[in-house]
Structures are given as structure tokens and as C-alpha cells.
Amino acid sequence: MTITESAVAEFGRDLRAPVSSPGQLAHRSALMQLEKAGEFLGLDKGMQQLLATPRRSLTVAVPLRRDDGRLEVHTGYRVQHSLTRGPGKGGVRFHPATDLNEVTALAMWMTWKCALLGLPYGGAKGGIAVDVDGFSRAEKERMTRRYTQEILPFIGPDKDIPAPDVNTDETTMAWMMDTYSVSVGYSVHAATTGKPLTVGGSNGRATATSRGVVITALEAMRHKGIDPRNATVAIQGFGKVGAHAARLFAEEGCRVVAVTDVTGGIQQDRGLLIDPLIDRASQGGVLTELSGFGDRISNKELLALDVDVLVPAAMDGVLTEDNADEVRASLVVEGANGPTSPEADAILADNGITVVPDILANAGGVVVSYLEWVQNLQAFSWSIEEVDRKLTSLMGAASQTVWALAANQAISLRLAAHALGVGKVAEAHRDRGLFP
Numbered sequence: 001m002t003i004t005e006s007a008v009a010e011f012g013r014d015l016r017a018p019v020s021s022p023g024q025l026a027h028r029s030a031l032m033q034l035e036k037a038g039e040f041l042g043l044d045k046g047m048q049q050l051l052a053t054p055r056r057s058l059t060v061a062v063p064l065r066r067d068d069g070r071l072e073v074h075t076g077y078r079v080q081h082s083l084t085r086g087p088g089k090g091g092v093r094f095h096p097a098t099d100l101n102e103v104t105a106l107a108m109w110m111t112w113k114c115a116l117l118g119l120p121y122g123g124a125k126g127g128i129a130v131d132v133d134g135f136s137r138a139e140k141e142r143m144t145r146r147y148t149q150e151i152l153p154f155i156g157p158d159k160d161i162p163a164p165d166v167n168t169d170e171t172t173m174a175w176m177m178d179t180y181s182v183s184v185g186y187s188v189h190a191a192t193t194g195k196p197l198t199v200g201g202s203n204g205r206a207t208a209t210s211r212g213v214v215i216t217a218l219e220a221m222r223h224k225g226i227d228p229r230n231a232t233v234a235i236q237g238f239g240k241v242g243a244h245a246a247r248l249f250a251e252e253g254c255r256v257v258a259v260t261d262v263t264g265g266i267q268q269d270r271g272l273l274i275d276p277l278i279d280r281a282s283q284g285g286v287l288t289e290l291s292g293f294g295d296r297i298s299n300k301e302l303l304a305l306d307v308d309v310l311v312p313a314a315m316d317g318v319l320t321e322d323n324a325d326e327v328r329a330s331l332v333v334e335g336a337n338g339p340t341s342p343e344a345d346a347i348l349a350d351n352g353i354t355v356v357p358d359i360l361a362n363a364g365g366v367v368v369s370y371l372e373w374v375q376n377l378q379a380f381s382w383s384i385e386e387v388d389r390k391l392t393s394l395m396g397a398a399s400q401t402v403w404a405l406a407a408n409q410a411i412s413l414r415l416a417a418h419a420l421g422v423g424k425v426a427e428a429h430r431d432r433g434l435f436p
Contacts, residue, residue, distance in 0.1 A: 021097075022097055025317050029342055030108045030109060030338070040409075040411070041422065047426055047429065054107060054108075057104065058077065058078045059075065059100065061074075075129045077129075078151045078155070079100070079103045079104050079125055080122065081108045081111045084122055086114075087159050088121065088160035089110060089122070089161050089370075091166075093166035093168060094140075098127040098130075107125040110122075110123030110125060112359050113358075113366060115422075115424040116360060117398050120370075124160050124162075126151065127166075140172070141175055145175055145179045148180060156188070163365070170205075171196070174196055176192045177195055177199065190376035193373055193376075201372060202387060203381070204384045205365075207244045209364045210243075211392075212391065212395050213241065213311060213313070215396060219396065220333065220356050226309075230255075231308040233246075233254045233309045236310075238287060241313040242313035245311060246272070247275065258305055259272065260302045263286045265297050267294050267305075268295070277290070300323070304326040305329070309329060310327060310331070312336050312340070313335030313336050316337055318339045319332070321343035323344075324341075324343070331354050332348060332355045332356070333356040333361050335358075354413065355414060357418070360417045367391050367395065368387060371390055
């Protein structure tokens with residue numbers, strides 16, 4: 001029995017038992033966060049059990065014919081955690097570590113994230129357990145279209161709207177949207193978000209998550225009395241989120257002193273030259289192979305740098321009880337989903353380090369996905385200035401609400417954010433009632 005089955009069946013018991021995989025760690029973390037929020041809100045065990053249980057969990061076979069004629073079969077997933085506040089919303093990732101536990105945790109976090117930001121969505125997530133390194137474009141397209149076809153009965157603009165995530169991008173979303181459209185017989189731009197502008201994508205979507213990270217980081221700096229013009233920033237992960245966040249931090253006057261990717265990275269105490277670094281990295285090289293920017297640094301060393309702001313923007317589970325005591329940053333702003341374990345959370349709190357939680361910090365992506373969906377439904381398009389204005393307004397309002405509750409109740413930002421998100425979903429459950 002997986003933790004997905006057993007932990008939900010025994011919700012509130014044995015959640016602190018050891019786990020054996022990153023996916024199990026993520027799901028356990030999500031359940032523990034829900035448990036704490038439920039206790040704070042005074043939710044009864046029945047409601048907590050309902051909130052812990054995914055509405056639908058789908059596992060599918062994804063056969064793929066490689067370019068050389070070999071047949072491979074990969075496993076795909078789509079989990080719809082909640083549909084109470086609206087259709088499911090969540091990304092699709094292609095990664096070898098993807099499993100049902102991880103996808104379930106990510107879907108749960110999406111539920112609270114959408115509720116916290118006031119978006120009319122429930123949480124969903126999907127992916128394929130596959131290493132796409134070395135795949136041709138044609139192989140990725142065939143795999144994406146077959147996966148889409150397998151989950152087709154459960155997705156759509158009024159059911160569940162996929163978006164890009166790890167190792168997927170706007171092209172992936174265009175393929176998914178086209179596969180859906182061909183199946184129903186007409187173009188349905190609102191079937192996915194994060195698409196190219198030519199097929200219904202939104203201005204500002206590519207940098208939305210990064211911009212949300214910076215908006216919430218600036219709000220946190222304001223509360224902590226840190227002047228952005230003198231602030232130092234270290235970013236783990238130099239992909240879609242981390243690279244754009246580095247540029248936006250630099251535009252705000254912050255000094256980005258270190259960045260890493262999966263191989264390691266670069267440190268420069270006087271501040272990295274971000275635009276040239278992005279240009280070089282975008283040409284296909286890894287950071288450790290780029291010369292002339294600064295000294296080499298490992299991911300382990302980056303997490304322990306004495307900086308004002310640490311942004312884990314890579315994968316989940318990077319801050320654990322084994323390394324949390326080494327963190328020296330004043331602020332940890334979670335650009336990735338689930339980068340901090342509950343044990344690490346407690347250590348960081350004991351050390352006086354403020355954590356801006358993922359369901360707030362990285363919500364910019366789903367905010368602009370929502371704006372893209374609205375534009376598609378209206379067959380209309382907003383300018384990038386309008387999109388950025390709406391994003392800043394929604395992110396700023398949510399951030400201020402979380403900080404206010406945390407201060408008023410003397411609780412952590414994570415508990416405040418989850419209490420607000422979980423509370424809205426619980427209220428919606430009560431208002432809708434239970435059928436039959």
C-alpha cells in the first residue's frame with residue numbers, strides 16, 4: 001500500500017513515520033500541512049478526511065514508438081484533488097521521479113493555492129514518469145499526444161485545464177490543446193494554458209511565476225526591514241522560474257550573488273551579470289561549464305550562503321532536517337513546490353528564518369494561467385501591461401492577507417496561507433452540501 005492510500009485512510013495518524021521516496025515525502029508534507037491547518041481552523045476529522053482525499057486519481061499507460069523503432073511504455077498520471085471551487089487546474093511534468101504520491105501532493109497544494117488567490121479552480125496535477133533528456137522533438141510530441149488522449153475524458157476547459165511544469169513548455173501545451181481540439185472536432189483554446197501567443201496564449205505567462213516570486217519576496221523584505229537595493233539573493237534552479245526571477249530581482253536593485261542548476265552553479269559576491277548569463281545558459285550549456293561569470297559553487301553550498309533571500313526554485317524536497325540548520329538566509333522564498341520538509345520548517349523557524357510558502361510565493365503562474373483561460377473564453381486578449389497589473393494586484397492582496405493573519409495570530413506564514421486556502425475550500429464544501 002502506498003502512502004497515497006494509507007495516509008489518507010489513516011489521516012491524522014502516523015504521518016511522521018519515515019518515508020522512502022521523494023514523492024512520499026512530498027505527500028506526507030502536504031498531509032501534515034493540511035492537518036495543522038485543520039487543527040487551527042477547528043475542522044472536524046470528517047472534513048479533514050474529505051479534504052485529504054483526491055476526487056480522482058488516474059494512472060495510464062503511455063506507449064511510445066521511438067525514432068529508431070523501439071517501443072517503450074511509460075506511466076502517466078492525472079490527479080484531480082478537488083473540484084469544489086471550480087474545474088481542476090495544474091501542471092504536467094515529465095520527470096523520472098514522477099509518481100502518484102508526488103502528483104497527489106502537487107494537486108493538493110494547487111487546491112490551496114487557487115483558493116488562497118481567490119481563483120475559481122480546484123487543484124490538479126499530472127505527469128509522466130520519464131527522462132526526456134535525449135528525446136527528439138518528434139518523440140516528445142508523440143508521447144504528449146498519447147498521454148493527452150489517455151486522459152482526454154477527464155480534461156477540458158470546464159473540467160480540468162493542464163499547464164506547463166517541469167520539462168514541459170508552451171509547445172507541450174499547444175500539442176495537448178491541439179489533440180483535445182481534434183478529438184472534439186473544433187478548436188478549444190481554453191483546454192490548456194501556458195500556450196504560445198499564436199494559439200491563444202497570454203502575454204506575460206512565461207515570466208508569471210518568477211514575477212510572483214519577486215512580488216512576494218519584496219513584500220517580505222518590507223516586513224523584515226530589508227532594503228531591496230542592498231539585498232543579496234541566491235537562487236537554486238536556473239530554469240523557467242529561477243532565471244527570470246534572477247533578472248527581475250536585479251531590476252529591483254537586488255544583488256543576485258549565486259545561481260545553480262542541477263550540476264551546480266556560479267557565485268559572484270559583487271553580483272552576477274544576469275542577462276549575459278541567461279543568454280549563455282539558454283544556448284544549451286550548464287552553469288558549471290560557463291566561464292567568466294564567477295566562482296563555481298555546488299547546490300549544497302548555495303543553500304548555506306549568508307544572504308538576505310534564498311529562493312529554492314528547482315524541485316521539491318531540497319530543504320530537509322539534514323541541511324536546514326545550515327541555511328543562513330533571512331528569508332526563504334519558495335519558488336518551487338514543496339521544497340521544504342516539515343522538519344526543516346521547524347528548524348528554520350527555530351533559527352528565526354522566515355519562509356514565504358510555495359502556495360503563495362509561486363502562485364504567479366496559476367494567476368496568469370487563470371487570466372489566459374478567461375481571455376480564451378472571451379476570445380479576447382489583454383496587453384502585457386494589463387496582465388502584469390492584474391497579477392501584481394492579486395499577488396499583492398494575497399500576500400498582505402497572509403502576513404496580516406500571521407501577525408494577528410502569531411503563526412507562521414505557511415500556516416496562515418494554508419489556513420486561508422483550506423478554510424475557503426472547507427467553506428465551499430459546506431455551502432455546496434454533500435450529494436446524495
